[in-house]
Amino acid sequence: xxxxxxxxxxxxxxxxxxxxxxxxxxxxxxxxxxxxxxxxxxxxxxxxxxxxxxxxxxxxxxxxxxxxxxxxxxxxxxxxxxxxxxxxxxxxxxxxxxxxxxxxxxxxxxxxxxxxxxxxxxxxxxxxxxxxxxxxxxxxxxxxxxxxxxxx
Amino acid sequence: xxxxxxxxxxxxxxxxxxxxxxxxxxxxxxxxxxxxxxxxxxxxxxxxxxxxxxxxxxxxxxxxxxxxxxxxxxxxxxxxxxxxxxxxxxxxxxxxxxxxxxxxxxxxxxxxxxxxxxxxxxxxxxxxxxxxxxxxxxxxxxxxxxxxxxxx
DNA sequence: TTTAAACTCTATATAGTTTATAGGCTAAAT
DNA sequence: ATTTAGCCTATAAACTATATAGAGTTTAAA
Numbered sequence: 001x002x003x004x005x006x007x008x009x010x011x012x013x014x015x016x017x018x019x020x021x022x023x024x025x026x027x028x029x030x031x032x033x034x035x036x037x038x039x040x041x042x043x044x045x046x047x048x049x050x051x052x053x054x055x056x057x058x059x060x061x062x063x064x065x066x067x068x069x070x071x072x073x074x075x076x077x078x079x080x081x082x083x084x085x086x087x088x089x090x091x092x093x094x095x096x097x098x099x100x101x102x103x104x105x106x107x108x109x110x111x112x113x114x115x116x117x118x119x120x121x122x123x124x125x126x127x128x129x130x131x132x133x134x135x136x137x138x139x140x141x142x143x144x145x146x147x148x149x150x151x152x
Numbered sequence: 153x154x155x156x157x158x159x160x161x162x163x164x165x166x167x168x169x170x171x172x173x174x175x176x177x178x179x180x181x182x183x184x185x186x187x188x189x190x191x192x193x194x195x196x197x198x199x200x201x202x203x204x205x206x207x208x209x210x211x212x213x214x215x216x217x218x219x220x221x222x223x224x225x226x227x228x229x230x231x232x233x234x235x236x237x238x239x240x241x242x243x244x245x246x247x248x249x250x251x252x253x254x255x256x257x258x259x260x261x262x263x264x265x266x267x268x269x270x271x272x273x274x275x276x277x278x279x280x281x282x283x284x285x286x287x288x289x290x291x292x293x294x295x296x297x298x299x300x301x302x303x304x
Numbered sequence: 305t306t307t308a309a310a311c312t313c314t315a316t317a318t319a320g321t322t323t324a325t326a327g328g329c330t331a332a333a334t
Numbered sequence: 335a336t337t338t339a340g341c342c343t344a345t346a347a348a349c350t351a352t353a354t355a356g357a358g359t360t361t362a363a364a
Contacts, residue, residue: 001241002240005352007241010263027311034254035256042311043353058361058362059361061309062309062310062361088153089153089159102187104186108290110162110166110289111154111159115154121273121276122273134262134266135262137265141259180339191324194341208340208341210338211337211339214338214339214340
């Protein structure tokens with residue numbers, strides 16, 4: 001499962017990626033605009049800051065803003081920071097490999113073979129989708145939604 | 153994450169799929185062969201039986217055996233039974249759709265767009281891999297492992 | 305230089321899920 | 335009858351997810 005932590009974090013990042021000139025935005029603003037729990041979001045943004053994805057400015061006129069070009073921040077990176085590895089099972093994780101305790105022979109474990117395929121497919125999608133790319137898709141979906149409403 | 157429940161269940165099913173003539177196999181046997189916790193496995197097999205994937209025979213000479221042709225039991229089906237929906241987020245699940253509480257417009261939610269792609273890719277793999285197919289892959293991997301050991 | 309705005313950090317709480325274990329009950333075979 | 339083996343219910347420890355509270359610190363601006 002994608003946790004709410006990742007979901008909230010991604011929603012905030014997608015908003016920040018649309019902010020002109022990477023202007024600082026208040027936590028409270030981000031929370032209100034998408035109805036996210038304020039205090040929880042606070043902790044999430046802090047974590048993203050520690051990982052360099054976000055930066056912040058304290059005091060009046062402060063807020064959070066992206067630490068890097070949003071075209072180079074991928075969903076995969078964000079989800080790994082907030083939720084941990086993409087792999088459904090630790091023995092196929094590229095970033096946090098761990099051996100299964102009970103597994104007798106990892107090289108020929110069927111479950112591992114299948115889960116490796118799933119991990120690769122997932123990573124291919126998430127590591128190739130940036131915040132900018134996703135916002136573009138959203139904009140396109142919005143236009144489609146509007147025009148189909150018009151024609152109905 | 154794939155839970156241990158699904159992992160154990162799949163391991164048991166893969167063993168049963170190799171049993172000639174679908175002969176009944178003891179829970180204890182299945183548990184011992186792959187070092188799975190016996191009582192936990194018991195509960196898992198029972199659940200698979202309720203869903204028709206397994207059948208059982210009580211009393212002396214009893215045990216569990218497959219309820220259907222293992223070529224028609226897919227990983228996707230088993231995982232859905234034991235772990236629930238494949239989708240990483242309920243709003244893109246085909247089998248257990250649920251609206252997100254805080255989402256303002258589902259039709260144009262970026263996270264949903266991306267998670268839909270991931271779900272589809274995952275389902276494409278898991279719903280098209282049967283127990284038989286996976287065991288075949290495992291056998292092939294074993295041959296490869298053996299022959300590369302020989303040549304080294 | 306004071307004040308208010310805003311992020312930072314630590315502690316705590318609650319609920320739900322996962323991963324089991326124990327033990328008695330029931331059905332079947334011999 | 336007796337033994338074997340699955341069936342069922344209850345229980346529980348450990349972990350994770352989802353927050354909230356409140357004091358502390360930094361900064362901009364009046």
